[in-house]
Amino acid sequence: MATRNPKTKPAAKQVPEVVKDLRELPLVALRETVIFPEMIVPLQVGRDKSVQALNRAVADASPIALVTQRQADKEDISEPGELYEIGTLAKIAQVVQLQDGTVRAIVQGQQRLRLLSFVSSEPYLLARVEVLADEPASDLEIQALVRTVQAQIEQYVQSGAPVPPEAAVAARNITEPGLLADMVAYSPDMSTEQRQELLETIDVTERLKLVSNFLAHQIEILELKGKIQSEVKSEMDKTQREYILREQLKAIQRELGEDDPQQAEINELRDKVEQAGMPEEIKARAIREVDRMSRIPSASPEVGVIRTYVDWLIGLPWNLATDDNLDIREAARILEEDHHGLDKVKERILEYLSVRTLADTIRSPILCFVGPPGVGKTSLGKSIAKAMGRKFVRMSLGGIHDEAEIRGHRRTYIGALPGRVIQNIKTAGSNNPVFMLDEVDKIGMDFRGDPSSALLEVLDPEQNNTFQDNYLEVPFDLSRVLFVATANLLDPIPAALRDRMEVIALPGYTQQEKIEIGKRFLIPKQMENHGLTKKTIEIADTAMVSLVQAYTKEAGVRNLEREIASVMRKVARQVAEGRKRKTTVDPKKIAEYLGPPRYEYGELETEDQTGAATGLVVTEVGGDVIAIEVTKMEGKEDFILTGQLGEVMRESARAGLSWIRAHAKELGISRETFEKNTLHIHVPAGGIPKDGPSAGITMATAMVSALTSIPVRKDLAMTGEITLRGRVLPIGGLKSKILAAHLSGARMVMLPQKNEKDLRDIPDEIRKQMKLVLVDSMDQVLATALRRKPAALVAPPPEIIDKNDDLSDRPSAPDKVTRGFPTPEQPPAVVAPRSDHH
Numbered sequence: 001m002a003t004r005n006p007k008t009k010p011a012a013k014q015v016p017e018v019v020k021d022l023r024e025l026p027l028v029a030l031r032e033t034v035i036f037p038e039m040i041v042p043l044q045v046g047r048d049k050s051v052q053a054l055n056r057a058v059a060d061a062s063p064i065a066l067v068t069q070r071q072a073d074k075e076d077i078s079e080p081g082e083l084y085e086i087g088t089l090a091k092i093a094q095v096v097q098l099q100d101g102t103v104r105a106i107v108q109g110q111q112r113l114r115l116l117s118f119v120s121s122e123p124y125l126l127a128r129v130e131v132l133a134d135e136p137a138s139d140l141e142i143q144a145l146v147r148t149v150q151a152q153i154e155q156y157v158q159s160g161a162p163v164p165p166e167a168a169v170a171a172r173n174i175t176e177p178g179l180l181a182d183m184v185a186y187s188p189d190m191s192t193e194q195r196q197e198l199l200e201t202i203d204v205t206e207r208l209k210l211v212s213n214f215l216a217h218q219i220e221i222l223e224l225k226g227k228i229q230s231e232v233k234s235e236m237d238k239t240q241r242e243y244i245l246r247e248q249l250k251a252i253q254r255e256l257g258e259d260d261p262q263q264a265e266i267n268e269l270r271d272k273v274e275q276a277g278m279p280e281e282i283k284a285r286a287i288r289e290v291d292r293m294s295r296i297p298s299a300s301p302e303v304g305v306i307r308t309y310v311d312w313l314i315g316l317p318w319n320l321a322t323d324d325n326l327d328i329r330e331a332a333r334i335l336e337e338d339h340h341g342l343d344k345v346k347e348r349i350l351e352y353l354s355v356r357t358l359a360d361t362i363r364s365p366i367l368c369f370v371g372p373p374g375v376g377k378t379s380l381g382k383s384i385a386k387a388m389g390r391k392f393v394r395m396s397l398g399g400i401h402d403e404a405e406i407r408g409h410r411r412t413y414i415g416a417l418p419g420r421v422i423q424n425i426k427t428a429g430s431n432n433p434v435f436m437l438d439e440v441d442k443i444g445m446d447f448r449g450d451p452s453s454a455l456l457e458v459l460d461p462e463q464n465n466t467f468q469d470n471y472l473e474v475p476f477d478l479s480r481v482l483f484v485a486t487a488n489l490l491d492p493i494p495a496a497l498r499d500r501m502e503v504i505a506l507p508g509y510t511q512q513e514k515i516e517i518g519k520r521f522l523i524p525k526q527m528e529n530h531g532l533t534k535k536t537i538e539i540a541d542t543a544m545v546s547l548v549q550a551y552t553k554e555a556g557v558r559n560l561e562r563e564i565a566s567v568m569r570k571v572a573r574q575v576a577e578g579r580k581r582k583t584t585v586d587p588k589k590i591a592e593y594l595g596p597p598r599y600e601y602g603e604l605e606t607e608d609q610t611g612a613a614t615g616l617v618v619t620e621v622g623g624d625v626i627a628i629e630v631t632k633m634e635g636k637e638d639f640i641l642t643g644q645l646g647e648v649m650r651e652s653a654r655a656g657l658s659w660i661r662a663h664a665k666e667l668g669i670s671r672e673t674f675e676k677n678t679l680h681i682h683v684p685a686g687g688i689p690k691d692g693p694s695a696g697i698t699m700a701t702a703m704v705s706a707l708t709s710i711p712v713r714k715d716l717a718m719t720g721e722i723t724l725r726g727r728v729l730p731i732g733g734l735k736s737k738i739l740a741a742h743l744s745g746a747r748m749v750m751l752p753q754k755n756e757k758d759l760r761d762i763p764d765e766i767r768k769q770m771k772l773v774l775v776d777s778m779d780q781v782l783a784t785a786l787r788r789k790p791a792a793l794v795a796p797p798p799e800i801i802d803k804n805d806d807l808s809d810r811p812s813a814p815d816k817v818t819r820g821f822p823t824p825e826q827p828p829a830v831v832a833p834r835s836d837h838h
Contacts, residue, residue, distance in 0.1 A: 035088040068083065087114075113129040150180070153171040317429055341513050440485040461500075546590045660703055694732075711786070730754040754776075
């Protein structure tokens with residue numbers, strides 16, 4: 001028997017040469033449609049080239065090439081690249097010409113084809129194509145895939161796929177693998193891109209794998225969909241079952257003469273409405289809502305909305321009010337016990353209580369406390385409530401932008417609630433609380449509305465007796481509420497809102513008042529907070545002076561309290577470590593506990609300066625001193641302004657310079673001085689914006705000093721607005737400014753004559769240590785401020801008011817107002833110190 005050498009290679013298998021089936025056929029471009037072999041499809045053809053291609057194929061009794069476009073919205077096809085590479089060779093079974101010029105054709109796919117090129121594109125697309133045959137594959141793998149796909153098609157149909165049930169039977173009867181794979185393209189779940197991918201898969205094995213993956217994915221989706229639908233149906237069945245059982249329970253309870261829980265709840269609500277003390281029209285509204293609730297099924301969401309609304313109506317204090325404490329002496333004692341100073345506020349509250357004892361129908365005042373932070377505005381509201389025996393509620397308005405915060409949301413919104421005004425009234429439990437509107441100057445405004453406009457009705461005594469919240473939609477009487485607003489600045493408050501309030505200014509505390517507040521209130525409070533007693537710590541008066549002067553710089557006492565707390569913590573640690581002796585805190589201990597002094601008062605010039613003057617300003621934290629410097633240099637500009645000055649302050653400087661140039665002769669300033677020199681005005685602390693007219697006389701004095709080389713008094717601080725005629729106009733914030741001048745070490749303060757009426761607010765302790773000069777014109781200002789008068793300047797000596805004179809007897813304004821410059825009959829008034837030593 002012959003054997004084969006294992007090293008001998010077997011002869012190469014002869015592969016028959018494949019002959020390509022190339023043809024030139026008319027071509028129709030399809031939009032979002034893919035035709036498969038053996039698929040019979042009706043086509044609606046409207047484009048001219050496609051109609052002519054069909055007509056040519058019918059005339060020649062030839063098949064036609066059907067290829068899908070890559071972009072369905074493209075109207076004219078001129079390049080092969082605009083079509084997919086693989087299409088279908090189809091036989092035209094029927095063509096019908098329609099009246100609108102389009103053609104309806106029935107075609108049957110036969111074989112796949114590959115588009116090679118266009119032979120011509122006019123008048124129709126004539127393409128060169130290659131007809132493709134299915135590539136053979138191994139029989140075993142094909143048989144396994146065929147059975148898998150047939151089983152998946154059957155499961156796909158059973159899972160609820162949008163295909164007829166006969167599809168599963170048809171799939172079992174198909175024996176040709178390629179045709180079975182192409183059959184899946186009939187599924188509506190397959191996209192155009194997926195059908196094209198299936199058409200382009202020539203290898204039958206790969207095609208079967210592709211449809212198997214598609215069917216597996218679709219079956220998973222259908223099973224998940226069925227699970228979700230089953231859960232929803234189960235939940236619906238459960239709800240329906242509960243509804244039927246509840247209706248049966250109601251019927252049984254009616255037979256037994258018992259009320260069901262919903263009816264019991266409705267009866268309870270009716271009783272509460274009757275007992276709430278509502279006005280009749282509002283009670284009728286509440287009863288209507290309860291009746292509507294009784295007619296709605298308990299499972300309806302509307303029941304909860306109505307119940308919440310009725311609960312709000314029931315919970316409001318329609319006729320609940322606290323009795324005012326009309327004992328004037330007791331109220332005065334409580335106010336004095338809680339706050340030192342603040343006489344105007346205390347007097348106003350006691351006046352209101354006095355009138356209440358005589359007339360019960362008086363409307364509550366609407367007060368607005370304006371002052372820097374830390375002066376006790378918020379705590380004063382609590383003291384007022386305590387003194388009057390009323391409830392106290394507080395509403396912070398800082399940062400509010402939404403009008404609904406005040407008026408509430410309408411009930412059409414999910415989760416709607418009344419505004420914060422009604423919410424706080426309900427919290428108070430009475431219709432006459434002390435209602436504090438904190439930080440009323442910090443209200444914002446944006447697209448959601450203007451909360452300050454919503455407050456107009458709340459704070460108007462003529463309207464707030466019928467205040468209507470958007471949620472309640474019924475009027476509520478706010479006329480018995482004592483509204484107390486607080487603000488740091490008055491200017492940001494809209495004029496209409498400001499007009500509705502009685503403004504009481506709290507300018508800040510003097511040094512002596514801060515020391516007294518610290519001793520009476522802050523030190524005992526912090527001793528209690530830190531577990532200390534009088535046996536373990538004592539803070540000397542000299543230490544309090546050091547704390548006020550060297551470690552705080554504020555109008556109020558908030559930072560002072562923090563520093564006292566720091567001292568207490570140091571002492572508490574010593575006590576905790578075993579110290580037995582009492583700690584006496586003096587200025588030396590203060591420096592040891594808190595470090596070196598942080599602030600210095602007495603920052604006036606140490607000697608008389610030329611071209612420098614000290615002015616007075618008001619900031620958010622109270623009054624302050626401000627240095628104004630002027631230097632003369634060669635140049636042709638009028639002046640240069642630096643130091644972040646606002647437009648009003650710049651105009652004041654220009655008005656002062658215009659007055660100086662108009663009166664240069666009296667001031668001894670030559671014309672050449674203005675022509676050859678430039679004035680540079682600078683206000684130090686350039687990083688802080690500054691504005692306002694009250695520095696007018698200060699800038700004018702510094703300019704005159706620079707131009708005449710006459711120095712300005714080092715111990716003088718001044719404030720006042722200047723006009724072009726040299727008149728000195730009144731300014732605001734006088735008390736804060738004089739307090740700042742006192743703390744800075746000024747011994748003399750110059751202020752407008754028309755501000756004389758405001759001197760009554762200056763504490764006696766301050767007037768004892770300072771000389772207050774009242775001026776009405778720039779001539780008087782310069783005569784007092786400069787160390788020597790310019791040669792031609794005429795100004796009488798100041799009038800001295802005796803220290804024993806009572807300022808309350810002086811007129812609030814000069815009896816005679818002279819236009820222009822002062823005369824010898826109109827000298828500047830000087831309020832002398834109230835003691836012989838400073």
